[in-house]
Amino acid sequence: MTAADIHRTILAVWRNEQPRLVTSLSRMLRDVPLAEDLTQEALVAALEHWPAAGVPEKPGAWLMATAKRRAIDHLRRTRMLAHKHDMVARDMEREQQAMPDFDALDDDIGDELLRLVFTACHPLLSQEARVALALRMICGLTTEEIARAFLVPDTTIAQRIVRAKRTLSESGLAYETPRREELSERLASVLEVVYLIFNEGYTAARGEHWLRPQLCNEALRMGRVLVSIAPHEPEAFGLLALMELSASRTAARTDAAGEPVLLMDQNRARWDRLQIRRGMQALRRARELASVDGFYVLQAAIIACHAEAASVADTDWRHISGLYAELAKRAPSPVIELNRAVAVGMAEGPAAGLAIADRLTAEPALKSYHLLGSVRGDLLQKLGRFEEARLALEAASRLAENDRERELLKRRAAEVTAAVHGQTDRH
Amino acid sequence: MRFMYIVTSPQPNRYPTPALMEAIHKLADREIKAGRMIDSGGLMPVAMGAQVKVSHGKLSVVDGPFVEAKELIGGYAIFELRDKEEAVAAAVEFMQLHKEHMPDWEGVCEVRSFAPSEAEMPCQVEARVAS
Numbered sequence: 001m002t003a004a005d006i007h008r009t010i011l012a013v014w015r016n017e018q019p020r021l022v023t024s025l026s027r028m029l030r031d032v033p034l035a036e037d038l039t040q041e042a043l044v045a046a047l048e049h050w051p052a053a054g055v056p057e058k059p060g061a062w063l064m065a066t067a068k069r070r071a072i073d074h075l076r077r078t079r080m081l082a083h084k085h086d087m088v089a090r091d092m093e094r095e096q097q098a099m100p101d102f103d104a105l106d107d108d109i110g111d112e113l114l115r116l117v118f119t120a121c122h123p124l125l126s127q128e129a130r131v132a133l134a135l136r137m138i139c140g141l142t143t144e145e146i147a148r149a150f151l152v153p154d155t156t157i158a159q160r161i162v163r164a165k166r167t168l169s170e171s172g173l174a175y176e177t178p179r180r181e182e183l184s185e186r187l188a189s190v191l192e193v194v195y196l197i198f199n200e201g202y203t204a205a206r207g208e209h210w211l212r213p214q215l216c217n218e219a220l221r222m223g224r225v226l227v228s229i230a231p232h233e234p235e236a237f238g239l240l241a242l243m244e245l246s247a248s249r250t251a252a253r254t255d256a257a258g259e260p261v262l263l264m265d266q267n268r269a270r271w272d273r274l275q276i277r278r279g280m281q282a283l284r285r286a287r288e289l290a291s292v293d294g295f296y297v298l299q300a301a302i303i304a305c306h307a308e309a310a311s312v313a314d315t316d317w318r319h320i321s322g323l324y325a326e327l328a329k330r331a332p333s334p335v336i337e338l339n340r341a342v343a344v345g346m347a348e349g350p351a352a353g354l355a356i357a358d359r360l361t362a363e364p365a366l367k368s369y370h371l372l373g374s375v376r377g378d379l380l381q382k383l384g385r386f387e388e389a390r391l392a393l394e395a396a397s398r399l400a401e402n403d404r405e406r407e408l409l410k411r412r413a414a415e416v417t418a419a420v421h422g423q424t425d426r427h
Numbered sequence: 428m429r430f431m432y433i434v435t436s437p438q439p440n441r442y443p444t445p446a447l448m449e450a451i452h453k454l455a456d457r458e459i460k461a462g463r464m465i466d467s468g469g470l471m472p473v474a475m476g477a478q479v480k481v482s483h484g485k486l487s488v489v490d491g492p493f494v495e496a497k498e499l500i501g502g503y504a505i506f507e508l509r510d511k512e513e514a515v516a517a518a519v520e521f522m523q524l525h526k527e528h529m530p531d532w533e534g535v536c537e538v539r540s541f542a543p544s545e546a547e548m549p550c551q552v553e554a555r556v557a558s
Binding site: 005008009011012013016019057058059060217220222224225228229274 | 459460461462463465466505507509510512513515516517520523
């Protein structure tokens with residue numbers, strides 16, 4: 001094994017153990033950010049010792065013992081000599097003598113993990129800070145990995161994490177769990193973070209960097225963790241369903257050359273059946289838990305319609321446009337309205353869709369949004385209004401920020417131009 | 428990356444002890460809650476199955492039990508993991524349980540990555556327990 005192999009093996013083992021380490025340490029120290037720091041120190045210790053000594057037979061026990069030792073040292077060092085801390089230190093020392101009791105730890109990891117997730121995603125923190133903390137504390141990514149995933153310098157993420165932890169400590173939020181009645185409200189902040197991470201990976205899935213699509217997987221993993229620790233929250237299941245169903249299309253979303261393939265043109269045989277099954281299961285569970293569909297459940301239901309359809313023609317577009325109308329009522333947004341335009345265009349014909357899309361051209365929020373032009377171009381093309389379609393697609397291509405999307409829009413504009421000429425030739 | 432774990436053993440009549448079963452259930456529960464294990468299934472004994480073969484241009488259907496069946500495959504699990512290292516670490520932990528609870532058992536946990544859809548590299552490793 002090369003040094004790099006050993007390094008990767010250690011990181012893999014560590015990520016596997018990290019949730020248990022950080023949750024049990026935070027319970028002992030009553031401080032989530034501190035617990036996270038100390039588990040990182042255990043990782044550093046493993047990276048120092050294991051390359052020479054080899055990975056121990058029970059790496060989890062080794063890491064736990066090391067992390068606990070750091071915790072005891074910390075309590076001594078900081079001399080928080082309140083009686084309570086003495087007792088904690090003594091208890092821990094006694095525990096230290098014996099092997100860590102993993103069974104006892106596993107039994108209530110759920111509550112502790114819930115606390116961890118809610119702390120990392122505290123609404124007091126900026127969205128960026130919540131994302132970084134969640135990836136670090138819940139997924140066990142290193143600062144460098146997070147930085148690479150978001151294409152920013154390591155120091156930016158490191159600072160973000162340090163500042164966020166300080167904010168938590170200074171606000172007295174280092175160890176708290178929202179009460180029952182707060183849970184749903186606070187959960188919204190958690191779901192938002194997970195959704196953001198997923199979208200960051202999903203919309204970037206164009207092969208610039210392997211870690212960006214990897215963000216989808218991290219978000220999925222967090223989504224699965226959330227439904228296991230908050231099993232009565234319909235929106236947690238809704239978000240999981242939305243992510244599983246969206247991710248089921250990953251293989252079909254790009255062609256062999258890495259070019260994006262639009263939903264209408266995707267080879268549905270390449271959709272991931274296992275993931276669809278899991279998504280449908282989560283969606284069913286969400287709907288058992290609540291009689292009214294929430295924000296994520298509605299979006300998942302829309303994708304579920306596609307997932308269940310064998311082809312574009314078999315799709316229940318009327319149902320989808322109804323779901324979009326519902327979604328637009330729940331969370332009014334021009335982007336959702338644009339999606340509704342597409343669905344209505346399929347259900348009732350391009351003229352009906354275009355009527356909705358045209359209303360959106362006055363929308364300031366969509367002034368520089370390339371997909372509006374893309375949708376209008378498509379609908380205009382279907383109506384045979386090629387010249388207007390070409391103008392819309394060309395304008396859209398100038399707005400696209402992503403190279404691949406820009407190329408796709410230019411290609412479509414060129415196709416429409418060819419159609420215009422075809423038309424003129426016939427005249 | 429998605430991985431399939433298949434456990435085989437040359438000792439077809441050895442069943443896991445209750446202690447091992449409990450340890451495995453506990454590990455599985457943890458892995459499901461951690462969002463890593465996404466599917467699993469057990470297989471009925473090979474004696475209850477059938478084999479459809481093509482050999483020398485001839486097709487034949489043979490019902491179980493099979494005299495030549497030497498290796499027992501009891502089931503599979505599918506994991507969604509970051510890389511091969513993580514997959515191996517998980518297999519090692521799983522086989523460690525066997526070693527602890529059934530010291531004289533022998534078997535192999537095969538770790539197979541699903542064929543990549545993008546630029547991921549395939550891999551194949553085995554974690555072996557031998558007494």
